[in-house]
Amino acid sequence: MAARSADVTDAAGLGRVRATAFVVPALLLVGAFLVFPALWTLYLGVTDYRLTGLAAANPQFVGLQNYVTAIGDSQFRNALWLTILFVLGSAIIGQSFMGFGIAWTVRSVPRLVRGVIETLVLLAWILPSSVVAFLWIAYLGRGDGTLNTLLQTQGTDWLLAHPMQSIIVFNTWRGTAFSMLLFSAALNAVPPSQLETARLAGASTLQQFRDVVFPHIRGHVLTNTLLISLWTFNDFSPYLLTAGGPNHASETLPVYIYNSALYGGQLGYGSAISLIMLVINLVIALFYLRLLKERRT
Amino acid sequence: MSVKDSLAADHIVAVMVRRVLFYTLLTLVAAFFALPLLWLVFTPFDSTPGLAVKLPDFTLDNFRLLRGNPYAMSSLKNSVLISGGTMVMVVVFGALAAYALSRVRIPGRDALLYSLLLLSSIVTGTAAMVPIFLLMFQLNLIDSRTGVSLVLTGGLLPAAIFILKDFMDSTPRSYEESARVFGASPLQVLRHVVLPIARPGLATVAVWAMVNAWGDFLIAFILLRDPEKSPAGVVMYTFYNEGGQANLHLISAFSLLYAIPVVAMYLFVSRRYGFRFYGGIKS
Amino acid sequence: MASIEMRGLTKAYPGGVTAVDQLDLTIADGEFFALLGPSGCGKTTLLRTIAGLERATSGTLLLGGRDVTTAAPGKRDVAMVFQDYALFPHMNVTDNIAYPLRIQKVALAERRRKAHETAEGLGLAELMDRRPGQLSGGQQQRVALARAIAYRPQVFLFDEPLSNLDARLRLEARTFLKRLQGELGVTTVFVTHDQAEALAMADRMAVMESGRIRQVGTPSDIFHRPANVFVANFIGSTPMNLLPARVAGTAAGLHLMLGDVRLRVPVMAAGLLHEDDEVLLGSRPEYTDLSVDQRPDSLPGTVAVVENLGAAALVSVEIGDLMVQAVVPEGDEPRVGEPAWLTPQNARALVYRRADGILVANEPESPAAERTVPVTA
Numbered sequence: 001m002a003a004r005s006a007d008v009t010d011a012a013g014l015g016r017v018r019a020t021a022f023v024v025p026a027l028l029l030v031g032a033f034l035v036f037p038a039l040w041t042l043y044l045g046v047t048d049y050r051l052t053g054l055a056a057a058n059p060q061f062v063g064l065q066n067y068v069t070a071i072g073d074s075q076f077r078n079a080l081w082l083t084i085l086f087v088l089g090s091a092i093i094g095q096s097f098m099g100f101g102i103a104w105t106v107r108s109v110p111r112l113v114r115g116v117i118e119t120l121v122l123l124a125w126i127l128p129s130s131v132v133a134f135l136w137i138a139y140l141g142r143g144d145g146t147l148n149t150l151l152q153t154q155g156t157d158w159l160l161a162h163p164m165q166s167i168i169v170f171n172t173w174r175g176t177a178f179s180m181l182l183f184s185a186a187l188n189a190v191p192p193s194q195l196e197t198a199r200l201a202g203a204s205t206l207q208q209f210r211d212v213v214f215p216h217i218r219g220h221v222l223t224n225t226l227l228i229s230l231w232t233f234n235d236f237s238p239y240l241l242t243a244g245g246p247n248h249a250s251e252t253l254p255v256y257i258y259n260s261a262l263y264g265g266q267l268g269y270g271s272a273i274s275l276i277m278l279v280i281n282l283v284i285a286l287f288y289l290r291l292l293k294e295r296r297t
Numbered sequence: 298m299s300v301k302d303s304l305a306a307d308h309i310v311a312v313m314v315r316r317v318l319f320y321t322l323l324t325l326v327a328a329f330f331a332l333p334l335l336w337l338v339f340t341p342f343d344s345t346p347g348l349a350v351k352l353p354d355f356t357l358d359n360f361r362l363l364r365g366n367p368y369a370m371s372s373l374k375n376s377v378l379i380s381g382g383t384m385v386m387v388v389v390f391g392a393l394a395a396y397a398l399s400r401v402r403i404p405g406r407d408a409l410l411y412s413l414l415l416l417s418s419i420v421t422g423t424a425a426m427v428p429i430f431l432l433m434f435q436l437n438l439i440d441s442r443t444g445v446s447l448v449l450t451g452g453l454l455p456a457a458i459f460i461l462k463d464f465m466d467s468t469p470r471s472y473e474e475s476a477r478v479f480g481a482s483p484l485q486v487l488r489h490v491v492l493p494i495a496r497p498g499l500a501t502v503a504v505w506a507m508v509n510a511w512g513d514f515l516i517a518f519i520l521l522r523d524p525e526k527s528p529a530g531v532v533m534y535t536f537y538n539e540g541g542q543a544n545l546h547l548i549s550a551f552s553l554l555y556a557i558p559v560v561a562m563y564l565f566v567s568r569r570y571g572f573r574f575y576g577g578i579k580s
Numbered sequence: 581m582a583s584i585e586m587r588g589l590t591k592a593y594p595g596g597v598t599a600v601d602q603l604d605l606t607i608a609d610g611e612f613f614a615l616l617g618p619s620g621c622g623k624t625t626l627l628r629t630i631a632g633l634e635r636a637t638s639g640t641l642l643l644g645g646r647d648v649t650t651a652a653p654g655k656r657d658v659a660m661v662f663q664d665y666a667l668f669p670h671m672n673v674t675d676n677i678a679y680p681l682r683i684q685k686v687a688l689a690e691r692r693r694k695a696h697e698t699a700e701g702l703g704l705a706e707l708m709d710r711r712p713g714q715l716s717g718g719q720q721q722r723v724a725l726a727r728a729i730a731y732r733p734q735v736f737l738f739d740e741p742l743s744n745l746d747a748r749l750r751l752e753a754r755t756f757l758k759r760l761q762g763e764l765g766v767t768t769v770f771v772t773h774d775q776a777e778a779l780a781m782a783d784r785m786a787v788m789e790s791g792r793i794r795q796v797g798t799p800s801d802i803f804h805r806p807a808n809v810f811v812a813n814f815i816g817s818t819p820m821n822l823l824p825a826r827v828a829g830t831a832a833g834l835h836l837m838l839g840d841v842r843l844r845v846p847v848m849a850a851g852l853l854h855e856d857d858e859v860l861l862g863s864r865p866e867y868t869d870l871s872v873d874q875r876p877d878s879l880p881g882t883v884a885v886v887e888n889l890g891a892a893a894l895v896s897v898e899i900g901d902l903m904v905q906a907v908v909p910e911g912d913e914p915r916v917g918e919p920a921w922l923t924p925q926n927a928r929a930l931v932y933r934r935a936d937g938i939l940v941a942n943e944p945e946s947p948a949a950e951r952t953v954p955v956t957a
Contacts, residue, residue, distance in 0.1 A: 010401045011473035012486035013653065022397035026390040026454050030413060033451025037428035038420045044428060102326060109323070117323070120330040126563050128512035130533040131337070131552045137537065138340075139333040141348045146332060149349045173330065234421040236515045240534060254423035261427045262519055270427040281419040289415065475666035478631050479680040479731060480654030489679075493670040 038278060044271035051265040059268065066272035076273065078248060079256035083233060086168060086252050091232040092225055094172030099179025099224075103187055104209075118180070125177035133240035136170050159242055163250035167238045175232065179224055186220040187213065219295045226288040230281060253277060341553045346545040359550035369551050371525055372532035375442060376511055376555070379528050382446035383510035387453050388503045394454075395461030396491065400470075410459060417455035422515045430519050440522040448520070449510050457502050464498035497569075504566045508559055529555045582644040582734035582767045583609045584630065589639035591622075591629055591791075599625040601791035603639070607769060607784075612761045614782035615771045618814070622791040623771045627737050630769065631660045644734050654683075659728035660737040663744060665720045667712035673699065673723050674708045680731035698730045699723075702760075717745050718753065729764065736761075738770035742777060754780055775815050779803060787811045805848070805930070805944070809860065809937030812930070818865045818894060821904045821924075823879075824934065827857040836861060836931075839900055844877050846929035848941040858934035863924035868906040870895055871921045872914050878923040879904065883914045897922055 014022070045066055047059040070076045102121065106114040124132065139146050140158040148154050158166050190213055198208045236254045238244070244251030244259055251259065257277070261270020332350070340346045341360070343353035363369050398406055422429075429448055430439075438444030472494065476486045492499075514530040521527050524535065533551055537543040584607040591600040599622040607613045615623040628634045630641065632653030641649045648656045659680070667676050674695050675682075681691035699705055702722045712720055721741065728736055741757065742750045758781050761768050772778050778785050779799040786796045787810075795807040806812035812820045825836040825843070834853055836843040843861065845853060853859070871878070881899035893913045896905050897920050906922055914920050931940045 009470065011470035011477070012400065012491065013477055013483045014397065014401055015483070016401060016403070018483065019397035019401035019403060022393040023403070026394035026458060029386070029390060029447065029451045030416070030454050033429065033432075033448045034416055034420050034425075034455070037425040037432055038416070040428045040432065041425070044431065049431075098326075105319070105323060113323070117327055117330075120327060120334065122563075123334060123560070124330055126508070126512075126559055127337075127556050128530055128559060129514050130530045131556045132333070134533070134537050134548060134552060135333045135336055138336045138348045138350075145348045146336065146350045150332075173333065176330075230418060234423045236423050240514065243538075254426075257423065257426060258519075262430060267427055267431060274424055274427045277424040278419060281421065281424055285415055285418045288418075289411075469664060469666075471662040471664055471666035472668060474633055474653075475660065475662055476668075476679070476683075477653045478633065478656075478658065478660045479727075480683045482654070485683065489682075490668060493668075496670075 041271050041275045041278060044268060045275045046272075047268045049268035049271070051267060062268065066269045067276075069269060070273055070276070075248060075251070075256065075260075079251050079253045082164065082251060083253040085164060086171065086235075086238070087229050087232045089164075089168040090171035091175065091228045094168065095175045095179045095228055095232075096221070096225055098172060098176045099181075100183045100221075102176065102180045103183035106184075107187065121177045121180055124173055125175065129237050129240060132170075132174060133237055136166075136173075136241060140166060160246055163242050163246065167241055167250050167252075170241060171232060171235065171237070174237070175228060178228060182220060182224050183217065186217040190216045219291070223288060223291055223295070226284060226291065230284045230288070233280065233284070234277075336549075337552055337556065340545065340549040343549070346549050348545070359546045360554075362546050363550040363554070366547060368524055368532055369529075369536075369547060372527055372529045373554065375526055376528035376530070379442050379446050379449070379513075379517070380507045380510040382443070383449045383453065384503050384507040386446065386450040387457050387506040388499055390450070391454055391457035391461055391502060392495065392499055395458045396465055396487070396495075398458070399462045399465035400473075410462065413455040414459050417452060420452075422452065422513075426515065426519055429516070433520055439520055440526065442521070442526055442528075445513075445517050445520050445528075446510075448516050449513060453506050453509060457506060461495075461498055461502055465495065468494055500569070501566055504562050508562055511559055583607060583642075584735060584767060584769065585640075585642040587640045587642075589626075589629065589641060590637045591625055591634055592637045598791050600629060600636075603791075603793060605786060605793060605796065607767060609644075609767055610765045611767055612758065612781060612783045613767075613769045614778035614785035615769060615788060616775060616778040616785055616814075617773065617788035619773060620790075621788040623773075623788050624739060625791075626788070627660075627739055627769060627771050630656075630735070631658055631737050632656050633660075656735075657733050658735040658737055659731040659733040661721075661724045661728050661739065661741060663740040665712075665724040665744070667715075667720055667723055667727075669712055672709050672711055673704065673715070676712065676723055677726045677730050679727060695726075695730060698726045701729075702726050718749050721745065721753065725760070734767065736766050736768040736770075738768065740772055741770055742772070742774070750777075757781060776817060779815070787814060801944075804928070805939065805941060806862075807939050809862075809932050812862050812932070816864055816866075818905060818907065821861075821863045821865065821868060822932070823861045823863070823902060823904065825859050825861045827853045827855055827859060829855045838879065841879055842877065843879070843924070844926055846924070846931055847927050848929070849931040850942065852940050852942065853931065859940070860932040860934055860937070861924065862930035862932055864928065865894060865905040865907045867925040867928035868904070869923045869925060870897070870906040870908050870912075870914065871923070872918060873921070875921045875923055878921040880919065880921050883916050883918045883920050886913050886916060895920070 010019075046061060046063055048062045048065075049059040102117065106117055109117075127135075137145075137159070141148050142157050142159075144154065145158075147158065148156055194212045195208060198212050203211065234254060235252075236258075238250055238252050239255045239258060242250045244255040253273070254277075257270055257273050260266055260273070335350045339350055339353045342355050342357070343351070344356045344358055346359070397403070398410065403409075433439050433441075433444050433448070436444075438447070472490045473486050476490045477483075481489060512530065513528075514534065517528050517531045518534070521531065524532065527535075529551070533548070533555060536548050536551065584605075586603050586605045589600055589603040589605075590598065592598045601622075603626065615626060617623045625634060629636050630643075632648070632651060632655075636649055639649070640647060643656055643658065668679070671679070674692055677695035677699055678686075678691040681694060686694070696705070696708065699708060702725060704719070704722055704726060707715060707719060707723075712723070715723065721744070738757075742753050745753055754777060770781070779802070782799055784796065784798050785802060787794045787802065789810055795802055795811045797805075797807075802811065802815055806815055806820075809822065812822065823838055825838045827834055827845075828837045829835065834845055834855065836845060836859070838861070846861075869878075874880070879897075879899050881897040881904065883895060884898045884903065885896040887894040887896075889907070891910050893908045893910065894905055895908050895914060896903050899922070904922055908914070932938065933940060
């Protein structure tokens with residue numbers, strides 16, 4: 001039927017007034033703790049706000065000074081670069097490939113084995129971050145962790161010697177579950193009859209993948225990549241492992257913001273960087289939405 | 298052996314080699330995921346815990362030690378308070394909003410929903426930690442567990458509303474209309490009909506919110522000062538980050554206690570409702 | 581007194597769609613009334629407007645003499661049974677049936693007792709502890725009915741009560757519903773898109789199209805004297821033959837000309853036609869006689885298709901560019917390719933004005949003349 005007015009879908013007879021009252025509390029909370037901070041960053045970023053000292057009591061407007069400083073600051077550029085590496089290594093490459101690989105291989109494996117593997121992968125994802133961070137600290141050990149015992153490399157403190165590699169491997173381990181679940185669902189949705197047609201025509205596994213499976217999951221690959229990139233970009237757990245060290249060697253952007261703004265007290269400067277981060281998030285998210293919309297039509 | 302026989306034999310060998318490689322690979326992957334986890338399973342029950350994993354001599358002493366540590370136990374309590382508070386707020390405010398948005402045509406509804414969702418993906422804890430810190434500072438809510446709950450709720454509500462609204466949309470309106478024609482007032486309709494029917498969706502969102510809040514580190518870390526108010530995530534971090542030797546007796550037992558509720562809740566939801574959350578997004 | 585009166589009832593949606601258009605209708609107390617029409621004709625909207633789930637844009641609605649046009653849905657003393665029955669899945673049968681009484685603040689023990697009472701009358705006594713999910717479609721329907729009955733309303737509203745049932749069950753349920761309504765004597769309005777259902781169950785019915793009522797009357801009226809071409813086409817399990825003709829005449833009398841075939845003017849239109857009128861001659865296949873021998877006042881043609889209907893056959897005869905159908909009793913089926921002559925029964929045939937599709941007919945002589953509706957296979 002054609003367009004229906006408000007009273008038709010309002011099955012319980014709430015009415016506009018009550019409905020608005022229902023929505024208001026949620027909107028207030030979201031407005032206060034999500035919208036307002038985001039907008040406030042715009043203002044804070046152009047002041048020299050600090051937690052202590054003169055500027056705390058009387059913040060001055062400094063225009064784009066913070067942004068200029070940021071671009072010139074080698075530590076900021078370092079943080080940005082490390083974050084790109086982090087996202088590239090652990091999300092775009094690590095989690096995607098591993099997630100897909102596992103989803104692909106467990107299809108042809110007995111149910112018990114599949115269950116065990118999926119459970120292990122999922123556990124890595126759902127355990128609280130402080131716990132998994134310590135599990136990896138223990139694993140990588142300060143010289144005598146499990147990994148060292150296995151690889152007979154006693155004395156190597158991986159987090160100190162190879163911080164970026166460590167956190168990249170860590171994050172791959174941590175987040176593979178999402179990609180695995182997503183690709184599992186996507187692979188299940190590939191019509192078996194098409195796969196069988198290819199197989200009967202003599203296609204090898206690789207050819208089946210290229211000709212039947214990949215076209216079906218191509219859209220998922222992209223949306224998955226965008227989503228996990230967004231999450232990884234905002235991930236704070238490197239702090240739990242290395243706190244950005246040694247000597248800023250693993251100081252990704254989230255850690256850098258914490259260290260300079262909240263630990264170091266430069267709130268105006270920190271806000272400017274936060275804004276940059278928000279903008280990057282916005283770009284990725286819009287990209288993602290555009291892709292979703294395209295997929296839907 | 299004839300040519301044909303030897304070819305067949307080669308083929309069988311090839312298949313077997315492939316099979317062996319396949320399972321080796323699978324074992325490696327399983328090991329990759331399992332090894333770090335092993336520490337959590339064994340060490341809490343070990344009387345001489347070390348960083349490397351070893352088979353434990355089964356003992357519960359570490360847990361007794363944990364019970365004696367005031368910070369550990371109070372932090373678990375704080376975790377319960379914060380997660381519980383967040384869960385209640387997310388479910389109550391989220392459900393109310395989702396129902397209203399599902400049933401009543403408010404102008405700009407669809408735009409509102411999508412911008413909410415967009416917002417929550419963009420304004421993450423890390424991207425907004427500075428303004429949130431300042432905001433709570435101005436509101437005098439620093440060092441307040443309620444403050445932490447409020448911030449977490451604000452971050453979780455958009456997704457919760459999206460999911461619950463979706464759920465309500467797929468519930469037929471005839472139940473509510475039927476009750477209404479029988480004379481029920483709108484609030485009675487909500488109580489008698491809507492709430493019971495929405496229970497699975499509400500339960501899932503409740504667990505999801507709780508798990509998210511339970512595992513939170515950042516918000517509690519930046520907003521709380523007093524260790525007696527800090528939840529388990531933060532306290533656990535301070536346990537292994539303080540100068541000097543980390544007390545592995547405490548840390549191992551504590552991690553297990555901290556981790557178990559999450560695993561239990563996940564099992565509960567997926568068994569009861571088979572509803573899997575892919576990071577808050579239904580595939 | 582629970583009659584339903586609608587005066588000028590209109591329901592329009594923003595955006596220009598008028599679902600119900602200036603409706604005037606009176607339903608008598610105790611009547612089993614059908615709203616029939618194709619999908620989108622507004623019948624469900626009308627039903628929901630009576631229930632109060634939709635607000636009328638203008639007009640008046642009276643229930644039992646009381647103006648309820650703006651009354652809230654729960655205050656109209658009507659009970660509605662939805663197409664999907666809307667049984668609350670989290671309550672068992674007893675609580676479902678007792679629900680209206682719960683709203684009326686009847687005590688728990690008392691309303692459960694009443695629920696049992698009502699349920700027994702419908703053969704549901706064994707099922708009282710089950711949940712709706714554990715019931716069959718027919719059982720669910722009876723529970724929904726029991727719930728409506730427990731409410732003791734002045735009016736029952738049924739939205740497509742039979743469409744969720746299997747075909748076999750549907751026929752049984754038809755008889756069951758008709759009998760139930762007869763016993764209860766409560767004014768009932770039901771919506772259906774199935775014309776056979778409406779004809780079988782209703783005391784009176786309204787055929788709707790695009791928000792308007794095209795005809796109101798007893799099933800017999802509507803079947804034998806459809807007021808316009810729309811109703812003629814909609815009613816009847818086999819479509820009515822509508823043949824374009826022209827009125828021609830001599831001083832002795834008028835007749836109809838189809839091409840160069842002469843046909844008698846039907847009895848019902850006697851004295852109402854004028855020379856050179858352009859008309860449509862309507863004749864139901866059930867009331868069209870077929871003969872393999874030449875007859876006067878009949879249409880000659882060639883048998884094209886013979887369809888077996890069980891105890892009868894539907895024969896399609898090609899006459900010029902037209903395909904005209906007749907129902908022939910078993911045993912008399914002609915062969916394909918044979919010549920045949922079709923004669924519309926003079927007492928049953930109808931004449932419609934070509935321009936606006938309106939029936940040209942005299943008032944019926946006696947109301948008792950045509951009471952029954954023939955059953956087709």
